[in-house]
Amino acid sequence: MNHCGSRCKQKGAVLWMLLIAIIMAGSFAFYRTSNVQFNRIQHESKLATNMALAKEALIARAVMDDNRPGSLPCPDLITDSDAWSNKPGDGNADKFIGAATGTCPSYVGWHPWITLDLPELVDETGTRLWYVLSKKLTDDESTSAINSDTEMELSVDGNNEIAALIIAPRGPLNGQGNRPSHTPSDYLDGENGDADDQKYISGPQSDSFNDLVLTITRQELMAAVEKRVANEVRSCLEQQAKATSSYPWPAPLSNTIFKGVSGSLFGMVPDTQPGNPDEALRQTITKLNTTKINLDLTLTAGDLIGQRAAILEIQEVAAYARAQFDRLFIIASALKKAADETAEDEFCKTPSPQPNFKTLSSLFNLGTKNGTIFTESVSGFAETTKNSLPTFAPLLDALVNSGIDLLTTELKAQNDTLLLRRNAAAATIDATTLNTLLTQINRIRNGVLEYSLTSNSVLNASLTSAINAVAIAHTNTLAAKNAFGDIDKLNLAITSTDQLIATNNELLTAAKSYAFTPGVIERAGEIMVAANQLADQAIQLSAVIDKSERAHSLLQTESTRALVASIQPGKDLSALHENALRLLDISLETLGDPNASQTSITPAIINASKSMFSLANAIHPDPAREALIAFKTNLLDSISAPPATLNAGRNLSDQIKGILYWARVASDQANDIAKLSRKSVCAKGDSTSSAYHVARKLLVSIDGESKVTTIVTLLDTLLDKTKILEQYLEAPYATAGVPTIWVGSSCAFLKPPIGIDSWWTANKWKNLVFYQISNQTHQAPGTLKVNGGGNYQTVVLASGKAINTQDRKTRTTVNFMEKINADSSRDNFAITPSVSFTTQPLSSSFNDRLAY
Known part of the structure; x- marks a missing residue:
């Protein structure tokens, strides 16, 4: 990749303004405290000043990077190009090798003083300073993310927590008579001049070693970057609150899908807020229709300025729509994974946890065949039940997070099929059509209605009516089949099927209108x-x-x-x-x-x-989910009180089958939603018929300045795909989440991307940044305190790299933060978290960076 254009950053005075702010904030340790060797030679004040200046400029450059905070320029050593006006030793950072490789020609070279907008910096002999860069910090978005957890490859004296080095080569020693040259060993001594450009030493000083090495540690560099990140998040939150009069609900730390939870006051920057995904899709359809009308009007009027404005509006709506489709795919994927791991042997060819409910069902089926087998088997039920129940939790979590109404979608689909079978039987009276009708009635009877229950009186009345109706329809249709040719029995079967269809529709209406x-x-x-x-x-x-x-x-x-x-x-x-x-x-x-x-x-x-x-x-109330919970609770009770009779054992076996039934329904519905949104859950590439694919094509078309006719065609297609998805989706509850709508320029890095990912997304900062609000309402007075003072409405915290015994796999505050910042009241839902925070100098036991 060519390291030029917007990537060649000349920050000038802005760097120094930021640098002063960083120093005042104490965001990184000075060389006087981090380099003992350097302290001993402070009498060489000019060299000390030059090296400190080189270090400070690099840190400021890393902080100021627009697209990749924490990245640093390549050293100046290799690039020789008239086209780029870049020559070895001219003070300009080298360009990357090849296209999109993210590889510097060399990770050791002269300090790129022109790139950093500095005067030429030299040692006491007039020799330019040298500079070494850790390979993980190259300034190219195609390489791995840079954040607090980024591991360094550069080491000094065995310490591998080094981001960069400034080296004063000083006077030539024996064997270094070839200066000036482009060879590191003509300037750097011993191991520093060998072929390993990521392993260095700082001394001791001797007749064969006079390099003066100044380190930029990973902690120094990233602490300054973390301060910038925390401040950007805080600025966004404040702008959001001023524009909307409320702060977004944080996503609790225990929530791995970044779902903002109503009432939570501490957590991560949320991808979603409580809302109705179905309603959100309808709003998107309305917005897409409005933008289409606006564009059509400008096309009719020949208004070029208006066309451009309309296309920009389409771009913003399409970007949000794409985020919606991606979010639906994510929650649908999570639901299918949880459902398959509950009810199947594998998920996407990966073995499911064992034992699960399929295993448990097999055990109960075998153990309840007859009384003798039951007596011999019942003692083993409790242990397998206890070991199977943990696979239920992800299924319940995924159902809650998705807001998907399993009953409504399943019953509607089954009822539509029943109507088709009924019409076929009425039109062509034969054994085949009656058998097909009876099969569909039994599918409803022994599935969706048998495994539904609710404590809600209104829904229960409708559910009971449907259960009674399906029993009558089954009896009458079976009688018509067995007395083939009896017109009275056939008419009764059709009439009772009509009644079943009607009662099913009444249940659907009751479920939707609660x-x-x-x-x-x-x-x-x-x-x-x-x-x-x-x-x-x-x-x-x-x-x-x-x-x-x-x-x-x-x-x-x-x-x-x-x-x-x-x-x-x-x-x-x-x-x-x-x-x-x-x-x-x-x-x-x-x-x-x-x-x-x-x-x-x-x-x-x-x-x-x-x-x-x-x-x-x-x-x-939700008859499908309520049934799942009831079945699971009864199994829970059976651990301490195993079934005493064969019938009790068979009753539990039926309830396990109920869990399997709804898990498999959830898996099928989730995959359908995923496919319409983006792709089948287990597929590798996006589906070209998905709403996400069309939204992406539309955004690419706009970004590439395609013909307006192409944009109009893609917009029409996007509308059609969104409508199809909305018609299928039954997720009417605000327990689910819709993508957070970020407002204002300060939140641009959090908005759905139009083109490439923002620095926030590309570098995975959302796993490491947290915030707390006093109250969701912006007008409410602040109650948060830092070091015992202040009445802040928000405090943002960048957690820094895991230190000491912190284990990020366990999602509790003590594994991300230190001191009182890690108060356990901030774990779980954080409804009433502590209002107190602390900020301290960087140390081996504290590296939180705060903005408030």
């Missing part, structure tokens, strides 16, 4: 997930609970209680709400008793989780 309570429905899914986590945690408790296990359970239960307490349900739900809080308090009291054993703690937590399920189901 009135949710704004501000409460958003929390229902989180309460379900938290309840399931508590229950799973309870059954895994050791017989003898140790101190850390008890503390973890206590923390999880406290966080869950805060979540439940944060909602304000209506009077009709107040009793369920109060009961859930009461049982959570009992759990906390039991956990707080040092003498309480596992036999008292586990039942207390499970009872609390059941009460939370009841509350969440009442807030957000």
Whole structure:
């Protein structure tokens, strides 16, 4: 890749303005504290000043990079090109080798003083300073990401935490008489001048070694960059809040899909906010239609300026639409993965965790064949059930995160098929059409209706009517089949099928028209997930609970209680709400008793989780999901109280089949959504018939300044694809998420990309940056404090590289932050997190960078 154009950055005075700000903020350690050798020779003030200036300019350059913060220019040694006006030793950074390789011709060379807009910097002999760069920090977007976790390859004296070096070669030693030259060994001594351009030493000084080496450590460089990143996020959040009067809900640290959660006050920069994906698609369709009308009007009027404005508007809407399609693909992929790992042997050719519910179903099927086998097998049910239940949690999480209504989509599809079979039987009376009709009735009877249940009285009435209707339709159609040619029986079969179709439609209408309570429905899914986590945690408790296990359970239960307490349900739900809080308090009291054993703690937590399920189901009724939770809860109970009779065992076996049924329905629906959005979940490349593909083509067409007719054609196609996706999608609940709409220029790096990814996305910063808000409302006074002072509305924190025992695989604050910043109240949903933060100088035990 040619390192020129916008990549050749001449920052001038801006660099020094930023540098002063960095120094004042204490964002990186000075050479006086990080280079002991350098301290000993401060009397060589001119050389010390030049080397410090070279170092500071490089750090400022890394901070200021528009597209790749933390990157540094290539050294000046190799490039010899009249076309680029670049010669070896002219002070300009070398250009990359070849096209899009991200490889410097050499990682050691002269300091590129012209590229950095500096005077020529020399040592006391008048020899230019040398510069060494870690290979991971090249300024090319095609190479690996640069962020706090980037590992360095450059080492000095065995320390591999080095980003770059400034070396004063000083006077020539024996064997270095060829100066001036382009050969490093004519200037650099010993190991520094050998062929290994990533391994260096700093001394000791001797007759054969006089290099003066100044390091730029990874921590120094990245701390300054992290400060810039934190400030950019804070500026965006403030602009967003001023424009919309509210801050976006953070995505809790425990949430790996960056889903903003209503009520959470601390977390990651969210990809989504609580919202209805189906409604969001309808809004996008409206916007696309509006932009199309605007473009058509300008084309009719021959208004070139208006056409350009309309096309820019289309570009913005199409970019957001593409983000929507990608988000739908992500949540659909997560749902299919969770469903397949619950119910199948593999997901995308990767073996599923074992045992899962398919394994469990096989065990129960074999163990409940007859009374004798049941008596011999029942003792093994509990252990396999306990080991299978963990595969349920990802399925519930994925259902909540997607907001997909399994029942509505499945029942509608089955009912449409039933209507076709009914019409065929009425038109052509023969054994084939009657068999086909009966098969479809049985599919509905033994599937979607059998495995649905709800505590909601309105939905339950409709569900009961449908269950009764399917039983009658089955009886009458079977009678018509067995008495073939009996017109009265045939008419009765058709009439009862019509009644079944009607009652199914009534159930669909009831499911779609249920009135949710704004501000409460958003929390229902989180309460379900938290309840399931508590229950799973309870059954895994050791017989003898140790101190850390008890503390973890206590923390999880406290966080869950805060979540439940944060909602304000209506009077009709107040009793369920109060009961859930009461049982959570009992759990906390039991956990707080040092003498309480596992036999008292586990039942207390499970009872609390059941009460939370009841509350969440009442807030957000869904017959498919409610059935899944009920089946899972009954299996949970069977661990401590195994089925006593063969019939009880068979009843549990049927409920396991119910979980498998809905998991497989979820897998199929998820793959359909993924395919319409972007591609089949297990496919490698994007589908050319997907909405995402068309949106991408439209954006490329606009960026490439294609003919307006091409843009219009692609816009029409995008509208069609979006409508098809919206018609299929049944995700009517605000428990799901829609892509966050970022407002203003300060948030440009977070907006859906029109072309290449922003520095934020390309360098994976979202895994390392967090923020806390006092309140979602911008007008509310700030309550956050840093080092005991201030009343800030927002605090943004860049976590820095993992240090000491931090393990980023475990998503808790203590594995990302230090000191009081890692307060455990910021874990889980962070409903009531601590308001206190600290900022300290960089050290081996603290590297958080704050903006506030």
